[in-house]
Amino acid sequence: MNAESHDSRQFHVSAAERELRxxxxxxxxxxxxLLHELEPVVKPHAERIVDAFYANVALHPVLLDIIERAGSTVERLKAKQRTYLLEMFGGDYGESYFARRLGIGVVHNRIGLGPQWFLGSYAGYTRMIVPLISRRYRWRPFKAERAIEAFNKIISLDSQLVIDTYVHGVTSELSGALSDYTAFVERVAAGQLDSRVALPANKELARLGLRLNEMTTSLSEMASRTGNASHRLTSMVTGLLDAVGVQSSGASQQAAAINETTSTLEEIRAISRQTQEKAETLGVTAERTRAEGERGAEIVDKTVHDMELVRAQVGDIAEKILALSEQTHQIGEITGTVNSLAQQLKMLSLNASIEAAKAGEAGKGFAVVAAEVKELAEQSQQATIQVNAILQDIRRATDKAVMATEEGSKGVDRGTQMVQMVGDAMQSLMEAIREAALSSQQIVAAVRQEGIGIDQIATAMREINNATRQAVDSTQQTKQSAEQLGALSSEMLDSVRIYRLES
Known part of the structure; x- marks a missing residue:
C-alpha cells in the first residue's frame, strides 16, 4: 500500500480527548x-543526546536496515530527532503537539519501526536528561523532583500517543486489508476468478493475501478443467444419446420384425398341423384302399378260378350234350350254379365299380373292367336263362343245344380273358395303391418332422423376442441414464459459467 493510504491512518484526537488524557x-x-523552563538546560546537550541515541541504534543492524529500507539516512534522522527532543520542552502541548506526535508514530509504523524500539529510546532520553535536571536544581530538590515528574509525564504522554498510533495503524491496516480481502472474496464469489488481491506491506497479511491469490488460481484452474470436462461430457452424452437412439430404433424395428416373423411362424405351424392331419387322413385312406385292392385282387383270382370251372363244365356239357336229355336234371343244377356265379360276378363287378370310384383316377381302368365284368355277368345270367330254355327244348333242338353249348364255351373263354385282364389291371392298381400308401406315409413323416422344426424355430424366435425386449428395455434405461448424465453436465456447465476465468 502507498504512503497516502498509510497517512490516512493517522487519527485525530479531539480537545476533550486531549484534556482527558x-x-x-x-x-x-x-x-x-516546568518543562519549558528546562528547554535552556536541555538544548545545549541536544546534539550529544541525539548522537548517543543513534550510537545505540548503530549497535542494532535491524534498525539500520529499517532506516535504509525507508529511504532515509542516520544524518537526516538526527536533525528530525533533535527537533522532536526539543519539542518536549517547548511548553505548548495542545492540538499541534498531539498532531506532530501522532504523525511521527504513523511514519514509524509505516517504515516498520515497532513500538518496542521507539519506547526503548525513552529510556535513553531519561538516562541522559534526568541528570541534567538534577544538576540544574541541585540546591532545590523539591523543584528538581517536580521537574523530573513533569518530564516523566510528558514521556508517558508521548508513549501513549506512540502506542495509540501503532494500535490505530495496526487496526487500520487490518481493517484495510480485511476490507480489501472481503471485496476480493466477494469478487471471487461473484465469479471473477481472474481477480487478484494486492499484497499489503505487513508480512503476515501479505502471506494471507498470497495464499488467497494461490487459492483463487487453483479455483480458476479447477473451474476451467471442470468446464472443459463438462463440454467433453456433454459431447460424449450427445453421442451416446444418438447411438442409443439408433440402437433403440434398430431394436424396435427388430422387435417388430421378430413379432411379425413369430406370427407368420404361428400361421405356418397351424397350416403344417392341418397338412399333417390331412396327410395322416390320406395315409389311412391309402391303407384302406390298399386293403380293399388286395381283397379285390383275391376276388378276381377267385373269379378266374370260377371261370376255369365254368369252362370245364361247359366242356363237360359239350361232351355230354348227346346225353343231355338223360342229364337234364344235372344241367339244371349246373345252370343254377352258373346263374349263381353270374349273380356273384355281377355283385363283384358292382363292388369293383365302387372301389374304382373310390380310387379316383387310378381306378378308372378298373371301372371299365368292372363294367365289362358286369356285362359278362349279365351275359352269363342270360346264358343260363337260355340254357334253361334249351333244357326245356333240349329234346326238340339238340343241335341247337350243341351250338348253344359251343357259344357258351366261347363266351366262357372270352369271360376268362376279360377276368384275366381285370386281374392284370388290379395288379397294376395294387402297385399304384402300395406306392401311394408308401408316399402318404413318407408325407406324414415329413410333415411331422416339419412341424417339429417349426416348433423349434418358434421357440427360438420367442427366446429372441424376449432377448430383444430386454435389449429394448436396457436401451431405454441407458437412454434415461444418459439424459440424467446430460442434465448433470448442464448443471456443471451452468455452475462454471458464473466464473470469469483467466484468459
Whole structure:
C-alpha cells in the first residue's frame, strides 16, 4: 500500500480527548511551565543526546536496515530527532503537539519501526536528561523532583500517543486489508476468478493475501478443467444419446420384425398341423384302399378260378350234350350254379365299380373292367336263362343245344380273358395303391418332422423376442441414464459459467 493510504491512518484526537488524557496522567499547566523552563538546560546537550541515541541504534543492524529500507539516512534522522527532543520542552502541548506526535508514530509504523524500539529510546532520553535536571536544581530538590515528574509525564504522554498510533495503524491496516480481502472474496464469489488481491506491506497479511491469490488460481484452474470436462461430457452424452437412439430404433424395428416373423411362424405351424392331419387322413385312406385292392385282387383270382370251372363244365356239357336229355336234371343244377356265379360276378363287378370310384383316377381302368365284368355277368345270367330254355327244348333242338353249348364255351373263354385282364389291371392298381400308401406315409413323416422344426424355430424366435425386449428395455434405461448424465453436465456447465476465468 502507498504512503497516502498509510497517512490516512493517522487519527485525530479531539480537545476533550486531549484534556482527558492530560488529566489522567496528572499533567498540569505547572508541569508545562516546568518543562519549558528546562528547554535552556536541555538544548545545549541536544546534539550529544541525539548522537548517543543513534550510537545505540548503530549497535542494532535491524534498525539500520529499517532506516535504509525507508529511504532515509542516520544524518537526516538526527536533525528530525533533535527537533522532536526539543519539542518536549517547548511548553505548548495542545492540538499541534498531539498532531506532530501522532504523525511521527504513523511514519514509524509505516517504515516498520515497532513500538518496542521507539519506547526503548525513552529510556535513553531519561538516562541522559534526568541528570541534567538534577544538576540544574541541585540546591532545590523539591523543584528538581517536580521537574523530573513533569518530564516523566510528558514521556508517558508521548508513549501513549506512540502506542495509540501503532494500535490505530495496526487496526487500520487490518481493517484495510480485511476490507480489501472481503471485496476480493466477494469478487471471487461473484465469479471473477481472474481477480487478484494486492499484497499489503505487513508480512503476515501479505502471506494471507498470497495464499488467497494461490487459492483463487487453483479455483480458476479447477473451474476451467471442470468446464472443459463438462463440454467433453456433454459431447460424449450427445453421442451416446444418438447411438442409443439408433440402437433403440434398430431394436424396435427388430422387435417388430421378430413379432411379425413369430406370427407368420404361428400361421405356418397351424397350416403344417392341418397338412399333417390331412396327410395322416390320406395315409389311412391309402391303407384302406390298399386293403380293399388286395381283397379285390383275391376276388378276381377267385373269379378266374370260377371261370376255369365254368369252362370245364361247359366242356363237360359239350361232351355230354348227346346225353343231355338223360342229364337234364344235372344241367339244371349246373345252370343254377352258373346263374349263381353270374349273380356273384355281377355283385363283384358292382363292388369293383365302387372301389374304382373310390380310387379316383387310378381306378378308372378298373371301372371299365368292372363294367365289362358286369356285362359278362349279365351275359352269363342270360346264358343260363337260355340254357334253361334249351333244357326245356333240349329234346326238340339238340343241335341247337350243341351250338348253344359251343357259344357258351366261347363266351366262357372270352369271360376268362376279360377276368384275366381285370386281374392284370388290379395288379397294376395294387402297385399304384402300395406306392401311394408308401408316399402318404413318407408325407406324414415329413410333415411331422416339419412341424417339429417349426416348433423349434418358434421357440427360438420367442427366446429372441424376449432377448430383444430386454435389449429394448436396457436401451431405454441407458437412454434415461444418459439424459440424467446430460442434465448433470448442464448443471456443471451452468455452475462454471458464473466464473470469469483467466484468459
Amino acid at each position: 492530560l488529566r489522567f496522567i496528572g499533567f498540569t499547566e505547572t508541569d508545562a511551565q
